[in-house]
Amino acid sequence: MSALVYLVSRKLKNRVKEILHRPTELIVLLVVLAFAVFVIWTGNMSRESEALRDFGELEAILLGVYTVVFVLIAKNGFVNGAAMFSMPDVNLLFDAPFQPKTMLSYGLFSQMGHALSLGIVLVYQYSWLRSAYDVTLLKLLVIVIGYAMTVFLAQMIAMLIYSLTSGSDKKCRIAKGIFYGLLLIFVAFFAKDVLTTEGEMLPRVVAAANKPLMHFLPVAGFLRFGVAGALSQHWSAAFIALGCFVVCVAVYYVLVSLLRIDFYEDVLKAAEISFSAITARKEGKAQELAPRNVKVGKTGITHGEGAAVIGVKHSIENRRSRFLLFDLMSLIFAAATIIFALIIKDAVGAFAFSVYMMVMSVGSGRWAKELTLPYVYLIPEPSFKKLLYTIKEQLPALAAQSVLNFVLLPFLIDCDWLTCIAMMTARFSFGLLFIGVNLLLSRLLGGNGNNKAIIVMVYFLFCLLASIPAIAAGVAVHFIYLGFASIAYSFFAIFAVNTLLALLLLFLCRNILETSQNNNR
Amino acid sequence: MLQVNHVTKKYGKLTAVEDVGFQIDNGEIAVLLGPNGAGKSTIIKCISGLLRFDGEILIDGHANKSLDAKRALGYVPEMPAVYDMLTVGEHLEFIVRAYRMQDDGTAERLLERFELLDKKDKLGKELSKGMQQKLSICCALVHRPSVVIFDEPMVGLDPHAIKQLKEVFMELRANGATVLISTHMIDSVENYWDKAYIMQAGKFVAERAASDVSEESLESLFFRLTESGEKA
Incomplete structure (x- = not known):
């Protein structure tokens, strides 16, 4: 068995054992699951009585959620890189005789696993999604997969940004300009559409968010296009999005090979920050959410x-x-x-x-x-x-x-x-x-x-x-x-x-x- | 003076400290030794008023939770306690103001002594762990306490700071303060303790005064007790 497969399976097995040996954790898990079942049950119960809302609203919500998730994760590339490895990974695996590409895949897929486990939060939205947009469990699963793919690509892009720009303020400024400039273009088109059309605000927002142009919004745009396609059984859209996803991953791997990116250094800082945050949490310390460059200003308590x-x-x-x-x-x-x-x-x-x-x-x-x-x-x-x-x-x-x-x-x-x-x-x-x-x-x-x-x-x-x-x-x-x-x-x-x-x-x-x-x- | 009488501390079913009692007089340095998990930090936190406990703790004759006791106490925690968004100088100013003291130059002298004066305008988050520990020590001493408790104070300090800290211990003793130092670095305290307490599994397994005549060193006593599990 490959060492990485052994590591992942052992971690999972020990986590399960830990939960079973700790009654409080088991109770929490059971309550979380029971609540999820309750939400699904009430979602199915309430469905008949209410009229469905415009499906376009759901498409717009998905675009908003995927965009926020993508931007919040990808922008870390300007500061720390991607937090896809833990400190034990850095200390034990990076020194071990693994191919960097193998390590990269391990990191990205581990992160995708985390994203999927966090997708449980989306299950709690089932009740209203079901009653408002007739989202079945299968459709919810598609939404969660879209979310996990967004996290996966966002992590990848964060790491790429960090690899290409760390150590050079000029490169970092250019990358920031491209990243936020691109985002701003889409926001400007969206705002223009909302402000120049007439009628009620909500339909204007929904129409603007669902314009074909928005499918070209990096990552969030094509993934929303694919997920919305899968939800409405327009399979061609789903396959196009899947194709874009595969192309992004392939391009990334090619870039890592061609540019000989040594990503070990690039993930180190993020791993250290994440490790110190975990340690601080264990020690009961609340982390200070401080900007990277603090302007001290006037000193003294006075x-x-x-x-x-x-x-x-x-x-x-x-x-x-x-x-x-x-x-x-x-x-x-x-x-x-x-x-x-x-x-x-x-x-x-x-x-x-x-x-x-x-x-x-x-x-x-x-x-x-x-x-x-x-x-x-x-x-x-x-x-x-x-x-x-x-x-x-x-x-x-x-x-x-x-x-x-x-x-x-x-x-x-x-x-x-x-x-x-x-x-x-x-x-x-x-x-x-x-x-x-x-x-x-x-x-x-x-x-x-x-x-x-x-x-x-x-x-x-x-x-x-x-x-x-x-x-x-x-x-x-x-x-x-x-x-x-x-x-x-x-x-x-x-x-x-x-x-x-x-x-x-x-x-x-x-x-x-x-x-x-x-x-x- | 510090008096600890029949103190017991439990976390649910786990007894971290069991019926511990001792007294440290003015002008005395006591060291608290023990392996990891012996209960040293727990008893220190009880004395500092950070944990609830059963029993009695008196600081200069006042119950440890009283305002008089708090005024008399200086505490250096195990983990450096530093505010990320305050500068080094502001930390000391904060303590001086919170304790309603007048700044008589003690703050500056402490910063100079621990080589922090040139870092006076640096933020807490910009300091290395060792510097944070030095700042923590300065914060504990700036209000001139009469009872000072150090929990693993030497961890992360550079040789110069360790030398300075040892001198601070001596000065505190010479000025009549009560000093309690918790550590598991026995060799770092070998030369200047007046009393030593060895803890294991939440209990005192040995007490020794520096004046006691014994051929066995503190270090060998520690290993004999903690490795064999016997009681002195």
């Missing part, structure tokens, strides 16, 4: 004493991380909310979507990073005071992101300004509530939770439970004043209840910096 200096420090750190009120993720979430609102044309649905997207992002603020270092526990100041100054930095960002998520809705869908403002306040209050839930979980588990998946599940459950009072209040207000008041009053009720509950949680967790376990192992 003001603040005692607990207050924590807040001053956060503002300095945010300035250098170029995080003023928005990060890339919050912008993507806001864009997704607006697109979702356009598709469903319902303010309440858009609100629910926006809050759902916020559940995970709230726990990644600077305040959460602060709790992973010892200083906040060691500083001789009252625990509650330190806690307040630690979470203070999150509030302006929460407010600004709430505004950004909904400010365009009155222009795009049937949503009056009062409702829009009420939605902003209600979303802000959910942000406060989820911070409170994070703290409560930290207080209850106190660093004892070793299984991150279990913690995430418990966190989701707690968020769900904590949301019930506000949602109940919103529903109650809606029914009591049915016909007399706008839905806006329900959102104001949600804001009031959430804020009170968040303050209660904060008060209950006031001693968290005395009792929490900073188990930074």
Whole structure:
């Protein structure tokens, strides 16, 4: 048996054994699978009752998703290369007598395997995809394969970019110009089509995304063309896309041979970065999402004493991380909310979507990073005071992101300004509530939770439970004043209840910096 | 002075530290020795107030979670604790301000001593691991604590920094501070300890004072106990 086949099969076998020997991991896996089955079952149940939406919308969504995935991965080629190998791969396999091409195939296919395993996320979209676009399980599998192929080619291109440009700023600038210039051309054509046609916004966006020109968008364009072809049984389109995929891979291998690209060095940096990120995660440290070149600017803390200096420090750190009120993720979430609102044309649905997207992002603020270092526990100041100054930095960002998520809705869908403002306040209050839930979980588990998946599940459950009072209040207000008041009053009720509950949680967790376990192992 | 009385720390069913007790007086250096996984870092984190525990820990007579105890304590963690987005100088300014101290030049002296003065405007993320460790040490000392705890302080340090750190240990002792050093590099502490504690499987298996007359070196005592599993 080839050593690489042995390695892959052993890793898989040991992973399965590990899951079977760890009850918590097994429970998580079973819950994940049960939830997937539930989503598939409910998807099949709800299908009969609803009218199907325009299939073109799904084609446009696929183009958007594949393009975002492709750009986010491929652009790493300008910084680190492709993260397709782990540190043990680099240390053990690169020194072993394997052909570089064999290693390259191993890396690319391993990465494709990861992409397919991440495709489970797409399974959770089955219910609405089924009811809206009649996407069967087989069709969903085609979408997931398209996604995995996008990841595969994006990794390959990231590595090629890095191989050809690393070590030369000029080459890097030229490559960046070509990469983003090409992207910009397609965005410009798309924007022109949307802005110069008339009618409702959604059909204009869909029509622009599905123009034949978009099939030529590198990777994402032809893969979307192929997947959409397979979904609508236009097999010629699927075969053309498959052909393009094979040609891309073949061209890449030829380039690696002709240019004698020594990719070992090119993947090293990405492997080291990924290894240090994994190590930091294992040690319980939150990674700083910092730009590559940090502009230090004015130095010195200059003001603040005692607990207050924590807040001053956060503002300095945010300035250098170029995080003023928005990060890339919050912008993507806001864009997704607006697109979702356009598709469903319902303010309440858009609100629910926006809050759902916020559940995970709230726990990644600077305040959460602060709790992973010892200083906040060691500083001789009252625990509650330190806690307040630690979470203070999150509030302006929460407010600004709430505004950004909904400010365009009155222009795009049937949503009056009062409702829009009420939605902003209600979303802000959910942000406060989820911070409170994070703290409560930290207080209850106190660093004892070793299984991150279990913690995430418990966190989701707690968020769900904590949301019930506000949602109940919103529903109650809606029914009591049915016909007399706008839905806006329900959102104001949600804001009031959430804020009170968040303050209660904060008060209950006031001693968290005395009792929490900073188990930074 | 540092007093640890009947401290037990459990992670679920696993007992990491079991009924540990010791006292280090002012002007004393104690070393905590033990193989990997013996519980050294756990007891250190309990003392620093980072972990919950059963028992009692007093720092200069105050319960370790009290503000008075926190003011008196300096802690160098096992992993360098550095903010990526603060400069070296800002780290020390942050600590000085957080502890409501006046900057009397201690920060600059520490930076000079550990050869970090020329890196004063470098960000935490730009430092090598060894430099991060030096900065961590400076942060623990800048507020002039009376009880200082070092968890594997020499890991990653260059020879000059190790020499400086050893001198710092001596100066702290001479100034009446209480010093506890956890390490498994026995030869690095051989010359200056006043008390030594050897841990294994969460328990103290031996205690020795420098004044005790014994022909057996600390190193051979350590190996005898940890390799055979016997208790002194």
